[in-house]
Amino acid sequence: MKRLLWMLALAVPGLGAMSLESKKPQPPPFETLSAYGLFAGRLADQKPAEGVLPYGLNTPLFSDYAEKLRFVRMPEGETVAYNPDSVLGFPVGTVLAKTFYYPNDARDPAKGRRLLETRLLVHESQGWKAYPYVWNDEQTDAVLEVAGDRKEVGWTDGSGTRRKLMYTVPNMNQCKGCHVSGNKMVPIGPSARQLNGIFTYSDGSENQLSRWSRLKWLQKLPELAEVPKLAIWNDPATGTVAERARAWLDINCAHCHSPQGPARTSGLDLRIRQNDPTLLGINKTPVAAGRGSGGRQFDIVAGHPEKSILVYRLESVDPGIRMPELSRQLVHEESVELVKEWIKNLKP
Amino acid sequence: MKSIFFTLLFCCLLATAHAQGDAQKRFQKALIMAEDGEVITLDEGTFRFTGSLSMDGKKRVTIRGKGQQKTILNFKGQTEGAEGIRVDNSENITIEDLTIQDTKGDCIKTMNVNGITFRNVTVEWTGLPGPDNGSYGLYPVQCQNVLIENCTAMGASDAGIYVGQSKNIIVRKCRATHNVAGIEIENSLMADVYDNDAYDNTGGILIFDLPDLVQKRGGNVRVFNNRITNNNYPNFAPKGNIVAKVPAGTGVMVLATNQVEIFGNEIRKNNSIGTSIVSYYMTENPLKDSAYYPYPTAISVHDNLYERDPVRFVGKGRIGQLFRLKLRFGKRVPDIVYDGIVDPKVRSASGQIRPDARICIRNNRNATFVNLDAGNNFRNLSRDVGPYDCTHTPLQETVVRREP
Numbered sequence: 001m002k003r004l005l006w007m008l009a010l011a012v013p014g015l016g017a018m019s020l021e022s023k024k025p026q027p028p029p030f031e032t033l034s035a036y037g038l039f040a041g042r043l044a045d046q047k048p049a050e051g052v053l054p055y056g057l058n059t060p061l062f063s064d065y066a067e068k069l070r071f072v073r074m075p076e077g078e079t080v081a082y083n084p085d086s087v088l089g090f091p092v093g094t095v096l097a098k099t100f101y102y103p104n105d106a107r108d109p110a111k112g113r114r115l116l117e118t119r120l121l122v123h124e125s126q127g128w129k130a131y132p133y134v135w136n137d138e139q140t141d142a143v144l145e146v147a148g149d150r151k152e153v154g155w156t157d158g159s160g161t162r163r164k165l166m167y168t169v170p171n172m173n174q175c176k177g178c179h180v181s182g183n184k185m186v187p188i189g190p191s192a193r194q195l196n197g198i199f200t201y202s203d204g205s206e207n208q209l210s211r212w213s214r215l216k217w218l219q220k221l222p223e224l225a226e227v228p229k230l231a232i233w234n235d236p237a238t239g240t241v242a243e244r245a246r247a248w249l250d251i252n253c254a255h256c257h258s259p260q261g262p263a264r265t266s267g268l269d270l271r272i273r274q275n276d277p278t279l280l281g282i283n284k285t286p287v288a289a290g291r292g293s294g295g296r297q298f299d300i301v302a303g304h305p306e307k308s309i310l311v312y313r314l315e316s317v318d319p320g321i322r323m324p325e326l327s328r329q330l331v332h333e334e335s336v337e338l339v340k341e342w343i344k345n346l347k348p
Numbered sequence: 349m350k351s352i353f354f355t356l357l358f359c360c361l362l363a364t365a366h367a368q369g370d371a372q373k374r375f376q377k378a379l380i381m382a383e384d385g386e387v388i389t390l391d392e393g394t395f396r397f398t399g400s401l402s403m404d405g406k407k408r409v410t411i412r413g414k415g416q417q418k419t420i421l422n423f424k425g426q427t428e429g430a431e432g433i434r435v436d437n438s439e440n441i442t443i444e445d446l447t448i449q450d451t452k453g454d455c456i457k458t459m460n461v462n463g464i465t466f467r468n469v470t471v472e473w474t475g476l477p478g479p480d481n482g483s484y485g486l487y488p489v490q491c492q493n494v495l496i497e498n499c500t501a502m503g504a505s506d507a508g509i510y511v512g513q514s515k516n517i518i519v520r521k522c523r524a525t526h527n528v529a530g531i532e533i534e535n536s537l538m539a540d541v542y543d544n545d546a547y548d549n550t551g552g553i554l555i556f557d558l559p560d561l562v563q564k565r566g567g568n569v570r571v572f573n574n575r576i577t578n579n580n581y582p583n584f585a586p587k588g589n590i591v592a593k594v595p596a597g598t599g600v601m602v603l604a605t606n607q608v609e610i611f612g613n614e615i616r617k618n619n620s621i622g623t624s625i626v627s628y629y630m631t632e633n634p635l636k637d638s639a640y641y642p643y644p645t646a647i648s649v650h651d652n653l654y655e656r657d658p659v660r661f662v663g664k665g666r667i668g669q670l671f672r673l674k675l676r677f678g679k680r681v682p683d684i685v686y687d688g689i690v691d692p693k694v695r696s697a698s699g700q701i702r703p704d705a706r707i708c709i710r711n712n713r714n715a716t717f718v719n720l721d722a723g724n725n726f727r728n729l730s731r732d733v734g735p736y737d738c739t740h741t742p743l744q745e746t747v748v749r750r751e752p
Contacts, residue, residue: 146380146381147373147374147376148373148376168399168427171376171402173380173403173404173434174400174402174429176405177402180436183437183460262459264562265489265490265513265561267560267561277636278636279560283634283636284560285588285633287558287561288483288484288487288489288510289483289586289589290482290483290506290586290589291481291482291483291505292483293586293588294586294588295587295588297588297633309588319426319427319428319430319452320426320430320482325429325430329427329428
């Protein structure tokens with residue numbers, strides 16, 4: 001926190017000289033994204049530098065239809081051990097980066113894109129820290145904004161419809177709002193089941209886990225056939241409706257709705273491994289939903305999406321009702337349809 | 349460094365009046381950058397915000413306004429976040445001398461904070477109370493050492509002052525009005541609620557234990573020396589919430605909580621039920637949580653003053669129908685209503701209830717009573733309070749600890 005203060009001082013005219021007092025390299029957070037050296041060439045091209053790997057998730061978090069680029073840099077010579085259940089235990093020194101952008105026209109990548117923010121998760125000796133960097137309008141660099149920001153964005157979506165949004169960059173505390181488990185910050189996405197899929201690298205396509213293993217980043221990877229694989233929510237070839245709906249709920253909801261997550265007070269547990277019907281929300285009464293209940297009695301009513309509070313909250317854009325609470329102002333129409341179908345198929 | 353920081357904050361607050369858009373960012377920055385032990389002073393004026401303000405992982409930080417009428421944080425038209433102010437994972441935090449208005453969700457939510465004080469804080473939804481108001485005014489959950497004093501809560505569509513899944517709680521000298529629930533203590537251990545004024549809510553003071561939660565069982569809750577009057581406001585909670593089942597006209601309600609002592613209160617003109625003591629079965633909600641205990645036991649109601657207007661049960665819904673159409677008390681609904689559903693495990697072979705599990709009702713002024721025998725379709729309904737003439741050892745006083 002002291003470091004942040006110091007950085008704030010830099011922003012105050014007349015105090016900049018303080019930065020000269022320190023000669024040794026400063027640890028993160030840096031004021032700009034470029035200072036991390038994660039990218040080669042023009043920063044906005046987002047070409048990973050040596051030792052940085054891009055990665056993807058089978059089913060990602062929905063963030064108002066923003067596109068995302070993900071990168072990981074592990075400290076040299078370090079490795080991460082395979083585990084089948086939770087997010088990989090990355091060593092201290094690891095940096096995870098996620099850049100959010102909107103294409104100008106989703107139908108034509110050649111028309112360019114606008115980068116909005118890059119969120120970093122940095123594994124420091126004290127634990128993971130989250131830092132939001134906001135891209136400047138010139139798209140030359142992104143600057144740390146601990147209090148977050150708001151940016152108006154517009155884009156043409158896949159159907160050719162012009163869309164507009166007041167995009168919200170979360171503040172540092174809000175990062176914790178999703179990334180905290182127990183009392184500790186943790187990454188959410190990169191688990192073996194999420195990474196178990198083909199990724200198109202600049203030098204060809206390969207299963208991500210295989211590549212990590214081949215690069216000696218990942219230790220003790222079993223045969224791929226034994227590694228759990230999360231369904232891709234919008235690809236019916238990868239799982240049943242139930243499997244895909246649960247995959248979507250896992251990544252979009254379970255970081256909060258789990259026994260250690262910030263929404264543990266609700267008693268709802270949407271992790272993919274949870275099979276207790278009540279904890280999953282079936283015939284479970286809400287606890288502190290307030291008007292989020294929408295006048296419905298239970299979180300999920302088997303066979304009846306239209307009676308399920310969960311669906312009501314996914315379909316709302318009101319900040320006092322909508323779920324997830326953060327980084328969602330628009331309704332994710334396609335996933336809502338999937339969740340409804342899953343609930344419709346549940347046997348009472 | 350600190351002084352720079354204060355100056356910055358001060359500037360930002362002065363600037364707020366002119367550039368509202370900036371207030372959000374600068375105020376949020378102040379909360380993020382606050383050093384342990386810092387006092388963040390807010391200036392006089394009305395400040396508007398479009399998103400939640402949040403604080404996380406701080407120790408001994410005070411957020412202090414210039415007074416409830418003077419420093420007003422208004423969230424009308426909020427587009428981001430489900431509460432006005434949110435504090436997480438902290439120790440010994442004080443919020444005082446300010447007003448929070450018109451948030452989309454809760455006014456102030458604090459979670460996993462050991463040592464949280466709300467003092468001279470008003471939380472309110474302006475305009476007519478309605479289901480579009482946020483749920484909770486003051487909302488500490490999974491906290492320890494909670495002190496709420498001299499606060500005012502108005503217009504919450506759930507509870508004005510709500511303490512959930514917490515431990516060591518004092519709520520005193522507060523005013524709760526025009527909420528669905530005035531003050532609610534839920535799944536919480538060690539709570540003293542005293543010297544409060546709860547009026548014109550749907551229900552005045554509620555002591556609830558609910559299933560399927562992390563902190564399963566509350567208890568040792570004392571409700572004393574409160575004025576609980578005229579809580580007849582029509583229920584405006586969105587359906588699905590447990591408080592939506594509370595009938596208008598409820599003074600005090602104990603739902604499935606153990607070790608509750610209600611004494612020395614003025615419970616007047618709550619024109620459905622002055623005090624109800626019921627099991628979770630009365631909610632008619634399904635119950636699957638095997639670790640949950642649905643019966644109220646070891647309840648003591650003594651030395652209270654009751655008074656009721658000579659009117660029919662004012663509450664609506666299924667409970668209202670039950671009282672008006674089936675039980676037919678007319679204009680003389682009993683002041684103290686017990687559902688009579690007893691845990692079979694606390695009965696001996698001869699039918700005696702274990703002394704430490706009893707419901708004790710003694711020495712209340714003007715009080716009438718009924719055991720509904722709800723478990724047997726109201727067959728042996730009885731207005732004889734005789735079997736409940738007993739006392740329990742007084743419950744322990746709650747002590748709220750704060751590090752120096």
